[in-house]
Amino acid sequence: MFCYLQRFSVMASKTHRLHQIAETSLPGSLKKARTMTVDSNMKGGFEKYAKYLNDLNDKRERVVKASRDITINSKKVIFQVHRISKYNREEVLEKAEKDLAAVTDQFMSRLVKELHGTDFWKLRRAYSPGVQEYVEAATLCEFCTTGTLLKLAEINTRLLPLSDPSLEPLQINILDYFLGLADLTGELMRLAIGRISDGELEYAETICKFVRDIYRELTLVVPHMDENSEMKKKMEIMLQSVVKIENGIVLPQSHSSTIQYAER
Template identity: 75%
Template sequence: MFYSTAFHRISLMATKPHRLQQSTVAGTSALQSSVKRSRTITTESSMKDAFGKYAEYLNSLNEKRERVVKASRDITINSKKVIFQVHRIGKHNKEEVLEKAEKDLAAVTDQYMSRLVKELQGTDFWKLRRAYSPGVQEYVEAATFCKFCKTGTLLNLDEMNATLLPLSDPSFEPLQINVLDYLLGLADLTGELMRLAIGRIPEGELDFAEKICRFVRDIYRMLTLLVPDMDDSSDMKTKMDTMLQSVMKIENACFSAHVRGSEYIPLLGSSDQSSFLLGVPDIEP
């Protein structure tokens, strides 16, 4: 009887901790499950918020890209008008044509480049470079074309960027034309100079055509030294080939003009080099 009672007490003492342990484990599991559930809900909520903000950012960026593309297209169209105006230059209308071209270029800067600058200020504008690069290249081409025809010198990158600074809000990082877009625009400039030189030779402006030839040759030589050190740019490589063709066309046109000029025999007793009366002496009254 004594042993059975003692055994019963021992068994009760042994089972109570076991039950307590089971209840503790069950409570811990429930707590862990609750924490895990709340943590999962919090994680899902934060991810939804993050994806929502990212979607809003992408939508805003796409809308901005569309506006930038439109501004770039307007810059391209109106810069081409400036280039066409410069091509009207001749012996007797140089000042008039260049004055009109400079006014048109100033209008492009104030109306269209300013819109692009305002659209990109305060943003990582390098992300949208592909959207606005064509317009900037055309703008560089028009500005450098005007400068060369007026002064015979090259408009450098620092001078171009200085004209854009007044268009920017001082509290934001200003839009600056990068080196690659400037060089791509400069490569396109050589094609316009080639057309100008070949068009001036029949008008008797061989000296002007030779000046253009030397200028274009210097640009090509300079870019030949720079391009190998640049990052891989298929656009630049393609334009280098086109630039070499422009140099050769100007050189051939100037050389042909010299050869044709050397074939004429001046009129005896006359200083006229273009007379068709070759070798015929002057008639004395």
């Protein structure tokens, strides 16, 4: 027991001496914490960049809102076109054209103004859905009115008056145009089925040929696009639209042939 206490006393005295050494040497050995001095120019650069990001986020929110309004009102144009029949064709298309002009003047113009003076390609994902819906509505009206395809250059020409001549104009890019055409084929399929129900087989056949031509042309282009392109996901849906129209046309004709054969 005595040996243990003696050994403990020696250890305690050594510990006490270590503490004394540490207390006398520690203050002199400690180094001052390093502080990073920020150059005023660098600080100003950081502040400008932070402001740029905040402004860009605010603009993105406004662009998303404008795109949403374009989508909603372009859908109204499409719904108006679907009211078409052989009895009200001119009336329905006239109303649809007026509604489309209102979408251009009120909502597309707001989008163009929001994107003025910016690298608008950076915000493409924010406004792309609205632009695609606008392309879909515009091309649907054009086909029902003239029976032809509204080209990308023609759409962009319509948008030019909305832009400030001193700034780079907003132009719809080829991908958003193709995506709009892909959605157009679905609307034309619904239109064709409606015309078949009303007995307008000839008009349905015209729609079928038009949709088939769009699909054939895009099959030559889409394989060369990026593997993750949205277009590749829509090609199968486009093909389904073509098949549905073709089946819709064939069935009434085969039914009519059966009736004629039975009457004989």
